[in-house]
Amino acid sequence: xxxxxxxxxxxxxxxxxxxxxxxxxxxxxxxxxxxxxxxxxxxxxxxxxxxxxxxxxxxxxxxxxxxxxxxxxxxxxxxxxxxxxxxxxxxx
Numbered sequence: 001x002x003x004x005x006x007x008x009x010x011x012x013x014x015x016x017x018x019x020x021x022x023x024x025x026x027x028x029x030x031x032x033x034x035x036x037x038x039x040x041x042x043x044x045x046x047x048x049x050x051x052x053x054x055x056x057x058x059x060x061x062x063x064x065x066x067x068x069x070x071x072x073x074x075x076x077x078x079x080x081x082x083x084x085x086x087x088x089x090x091x092x
Contacts, residue, residue, distance in 0.1 A: 002040065010035040026072045029065055033057055033073075058088075 013035040014028075022028055036057050044050050061069045070077075070088050077084045 002043075006039050009039045013038065025065065025067065029061055029067060029072050033061070 010032070014031055017031055022031065036053070041050050041053050044053065058069045061067055061072065073088045076088055
């Protein structure tokens with residue numbers, strides 16, 4: 001069960017950031033994603049629900065923030081057989 005207090009935790013986490021270190025939209029998106037996962041994903045009990053949350057957040061970044069999610073999180077792209085596929089399918 002989630003409630004408005006959980007939403008407030010996400011906002012509070014973002015508000016606690018150091019404004020000098022949060023200079024770009026991409027950094028704000030990374031922080032927002034971190035807070036979403038910290039507050040909501042940590043309480044989910046199975047991988048299917050975590051993947052659903054990840055996909056919802058990914059679509060939100062693309063639609064609302066109008067940024068390419070894979071580009072914002074390209075530093076997490078894993079190398080498979082010496083090649084990066086430029087697709088982020090999980091944040092693990």
